[in-house]
Amino acid sequence: MADKVGKPELDVICIGRSSVDLYGSQVGGRLEDMASFAKYVGGSPTNISIGSARLGLKSALVTRVGDEHMGRFIREQLEAEGVDSSKVITDAERLTALVLLGIRNSEQFPLIFYRENCADMAICEKDIDEEFIASARAILVTGTHFSTNSVAAASFKAMKLARKYGRRVCFDIDYRPNL
Secondary structure (H helix, E strand, C coil): CCCCCCCCCEEEEEECCCEEEEEECCCCCCHHHCCCEEEEEECHHHHHHHHHHHCCCCEEEEEEEECCHHHHHHHHHHHHHCCEEEEEEEECCCCCEEEEECCCCCCCCCEEEECCCCHHHHCCHHHCCHHHHHCEEEEEEEHHHHCCHHHHHHHHHHHHHHHHCCCEEEEECCCCCCC
């Protein structure tokens, strides 16, 4: 970890949504007609942390996942991709979010979110570690996590700390009308 005013060791810390996306394998069909699904890591900040690592940046993720199969899948994928998952909290009381998706054509992709009381929506201020935030050049927060007071407070705390240490703050609107 960088000291609080030292040179950052991480390039970016992403904070927020983490899910398992189940994509229908039959492209062009209705979601109702899907017979099989392929499993991927989902959630905008989680995907950005993985994409950043693939581009050679040192990335980390702050989120919560359930203490079940899908939570372990996300954690294992992050580690395989080289993302620092030391601040991914296993939440024994909530499940990992799921999303079912289909691909009809280049403009339509039906989806259903299963996010009721999911693990990543339990992120709170105590999950935001000052020294960890200071260890990155930038943090990324997303719009979805301003939808409830608790997750908004965690995002605001992370942004204030980033600014305190002269770090950049990136905002991904991540606009989902149904969320």
